[in-house]
Amino acid sequence: MEQELSLDNIKEQMGINKKTASDWRHKISSSLEVAGSGMFKGITESDNTFFRES
Numbered sequence: 001m002e003q004e005l006s007l008d009n010i011k012e013q014m015g016i017n018k019k020t021a022s023d024w025r026h027k028i029s030s031s032l033e034v035a036g037s038g039m040f041k042g043i044t045e046s047d048n049t050f051f052r053e054s
Contacts, residue, residue, distance in 0.1 A: 007021045007022055007025070024046060027046075028044070
């Protein structure tokens with residue numbers, strides 16, 4: 001987000017789905033609004049959640 005890359009560019013660089021890149025962008029934006037700081041500093045991490053499918 002800081003580099004103002006497009007979702008297509010992000011998905012290529014990160015090797016993720018465009019929907020995932022979009023979801024993460026919205027989650028980060030929402031977190032910034034809640035925190036009120038308007039800026040991330042340091043390391044930001046995100047974990048995957050896997051669901052078994054039958």
